[in-house]
Amino acid sequence: MNIDSNDDNCILIKTVQSSTIKILVEALKEILTDTVFEFTDDAIKICTMDSTHTILIHLRLDASKFEHYYCETRKLVGINMLNLNKIIKTINNNDTLSFFMNSKNCNILGIQIENTDKNAKRVTYMNLLDLENNNIEIPSATFTSVITLPSCDFQKVCRDINGIADYLEIKNINNQLILSCVGDFCSHEITISDSEQITVEHTDNEKEIFQGVFNLKFLVLFTKCTNLSNTVELYLKNDYPLIIRYTVGSLGEIKLCLAPQAST
The missing domain is CATH 3.70.10.10 (Proliferating Cell Nuclear Antigen)
Structure with missing residues (x-):
């Protein structure tokens, strides 16, 4: 699968801040089990409650902050956080992290970890979950x-x-x-x-x-x-x-x- 071009993919996102994503996923797995990531043309988002409906998590990663960001149309991607962490935890500081999804198979998320110093690439194809996306409206508030x-x-x-x-x-x-x-x-x-x-x-x-x-x-x-x-x-x-x-x-x-x- 070609992940250097948008042509075959409906999602193609790359970042050199792989260690930041590693820390984020490690933290989220302690709070969330299965969750829906929303990919849009301007951001990656999570807005969900934990399983006890005690905690609300709101995450936004801006498209403009990634080295490469392409999302053809809005996609809701169901992911098990423990399984995602098993993949992401292998990241080293100098790695480039890519997420991609082939336009012909939206049930799988590709994850590539690349180290140019070692001329090495590791690619994982992760099976996605069919999860219901709960639309949560967050009212605006003025804080003390x-x-x-x-x-x-x-x-x-x-x-x-x-x-x-x-x-x-x-x-x-x-x-x-x-x-x-x-x-x-x-x-x-x-x-x-x-x-x-x-x-x-x-x-x-x-x-x-x-x-x-x-x-x-x-x-x-x-x-x-x-x-x-x-x-x-x-x-x-x-x-x-x-x-x-x-x-x-x-x-x-x-x-x-x-x-x-x-x-x-």
């Missing part, structure tokens, strides 16, 4: 504040507190981010103030206090995306899902949404 902090710091906080309690309370008071929990044997609180590394941007009423309690198990899952980006953004609004945003290298972004725990 947006907090940007180093992604590794947020990951460490979530991991550390995960050994103490099941839930994390997040508060934003003025320019302070307060992360706290109450466990069986202790309570724990971390206060982070606006600084060079951490910024707090108020998009609404600056004096409004944000407070929400979130399941730590899912927050720890979210931090699997840490290596995608040096920073992470937290979008905060009372009685609204917490939105956590990572950039995906320079290819696009992933947003993970988690509803707060109901008050008892």
Whole structure:
């Protein structure tokens, strides 16, 4: 099969940011089992819930950021994430990654991993799944504040507190981010103030206090995306899902949404 030309293919996409895709797939397999990738002429997208209908994942990789991007018509591609990871995890830093689909066989996704230094190509033909695509409409919202902090710091906080309690309370008071929990044997609180590394941007009423309690198990899952980006953004609004945003290298972004725990 010729993957150097658009002629025989309805999809042909190439990127040198193969390590970024590797990290992304490794993270997604922890959250999603089977999912639908939407290929259009301007982006690769995912907008879906996890199997527990607790987490919403919204991914967008922009066509303009790839070395080569061709998608003849919109395609919905059903993929098992564990199986995709088995293929993608073999990628090395200097590899070029290509996705392609022959116009005459839309039930198979071709994946090529090429290393020009070694003059080597590995091609896999992956059987696709027939999955229902759930159209999820995401309403627009104005958030109380947006907090940007180093992604590794947020990951460490979530991991550390995960050994103490099941839930994390997040508060934003003025320019302070307060992360706290109450466990069986202790309570724990971390206060982070606006600084060079951490910024707090108020998009609404600056004096409004944000407070929400979130399941730590899912927050720890979210931090699997840490290596995608040096920073992470937290979008905060009372009685609204917490939105956590990572950039995906320079290819696009992933947003993970988690509803707060109901008050008892």
